[in-house]
Structures are given as C-alpha cells and as structure tokens.
Amino acid sequence: MTLELHKVTKKYGELTVLRDIDLIVRSGELVAVVGPSGSGKTTLLQIMGTLDQPTAGTVRVAGQDITGMPDRRLAVVRAYHIGFVFQQFFLNPTLSAMDNVATGLLYTGTPRQQRRERAAEALASVGMSHRMKHRPGQLSGGECQRVAIARAVVGRPDVVLADEPTGNLDSRSGAAVAGLLRRLNETGTTVVVITHDDRLAASMPRTVRIQDGVIQ
Numbered sequence: 001m002t003l004e005l006h007k008v009t010k011k012y013g014e015l016t017v018l019r020d021i022d023l024i025v026r027s028g029e030l031v032a033v034v035g036p037s038g039s040g041k042t043t044l045l046q047i048m049g050t051l052d053q054p055t056a057g058t059v060r061v062a063g064q065d066i067t068g069m070p071d072r073r074l075a076v077v078r079a080y081h082i083g084f085v086f087q088q089f090f091l092n093p094t095l096s097a098m099d100n101v102a103t104g105l106l107y108t109g110t111p112r113q114q115r116r117e118r119a120a121e122a123l124a125s126v127g128m129s130h131r132m133k134h135r136p137g138q139l140s141g142g143e144c145q146r147v148a149i150a151r152a153v154v155g156r157p158d159v160v161l162a163d164e165p166t167g168n169l170d171s172r173s174g175a176a177v178a179g180l181l182r183r184l185n186e187t188g189t190t191v192v193v194i195t196h197d198d199r200l201a202a203s204m205p206r207t208v209r210i211q212d213g214v215i216q
C-alpha cells in the first residue's frame, strides 16, 4: 500500500509547520524520518496516518484521497491499513496487555473471542506471551513498547508508523524494538520510523530528512 503526499502544507495560524511536502512511500519500504526537534516530523507522520489533516495539498492512502474524509471513515481506513507506535506507548493503564492489544481490533468488528485469539498471537510475535495478564504499570518500558507494537500489528495493517519508538528506552530494549520493526518490514509491512538515533536511521534503506518543514 502506497502513501502519497502531494504539495502538503500544514499551518497553525501564522506558523507554517510543513511546506509543500511531496513524499511517496511505496509498499514494502522501510523509511527513517530524521530532523531537528520542531522540524515537523510528528506533524508529517500524523498527516500520513490520517490522524491530522493538511491545510493544503492532498494525501492518498492506498490510492484513496483522504483529505476532507469524515472522521468515522478515516477511523475505518486506519483500522484496516495503518498501525501506530508512539514514544509514550499510550497504553490503557487499567487494561491487561491482552486487552490493550485486543482493543486494536475494536473498529474492525471482529468478535470478542477472535479479538482475544488474535491479541495472543500478536503478543507472542513480540515475545510477550508470558506477560499477557500484566497491566502496563507492571511492565518495563521495553515490554510496554512491545505490547504497543503488538497492538499496532494485531489488525495486520499494511503500514506501521512509529514516532520515536525507541526514544524512552535503554539501548538494549531500543535495539529489540528496532529489530521487531525490521522483522515486521521483512514480512511485507511498510514501516516509517521517526528517530533521533543516527545509528538506527543509518541502518535503514531510506532516510527522509526534514528541516523547518521542508524535505531536504
């Protein structure tokens, strides 16, 4: 599945955060997005992932123009095509790892029993079968991020968008998370990762560098 941004501009009032961005991420790519703090990386990822809309320009997800699409239709596009991973994990602290992952399937209308089976599979794929009943507060940071990755992939998305997924982790957990993303890409998922880690970026086949809202 291809993600296409054409002449995307994002403004907050007078502030132009992204300027005339043209970017195509093709099916099966593994892309690092790098750039200084405040350069517009997160804004770019949120627009690519339909969580935010551009002020001008067009965004196509799997050939479909999503600009101006109503929220409930965007939620469906996301549920079937896009998984997200964030630096701060954003897990629900009151739910077990299993239930956090199973909620990733709510919008797909998958029956409850099947949601649980798929969640268990996804947790197994990130090496977390032994912690399915733990809540986020009972898990390490690296374990939380593995649960968040399981939640991102449980719907078998075509694309995973990760915003500094290793930013809050020690180097060993970070390497494990980077390895999971790489493996995910090897099995056919398109992966876009924002990172401040130069080594991680250098190890990826493609790097997109952004500065002051412009791709270099």
Ligand SMILES: Nc1ncnc2c1ncn2[C@@H]1O[C@H](COP(=O)(O)OP(=O)(O)OP(=O)(O)O)[C@@H](O)[C@H]1O
Pocket (backbone or CB within 6 Å): 012, 015, 017, 035, 036, 037, 038, 039, 040, 041, 042, 043, 044
């Ligand atoms: N909702 C908003 N309202 C106003 N300004 C915003 C908003 N969101 C982001 N910005 C501004 O847009 C710019 C780009 O923000 P963005 O979060 O995309 O940067 P970033 O490259 O992800 O930075 P970091 O590496 O620190 O995460 C920043 O200057 C930020 O202050």
Ligand SMILES: [Mg+2]
Pocket (backbone or CB within 6 Å): 041, 042, 043, 163
């Ligand atoms: Mg950011």
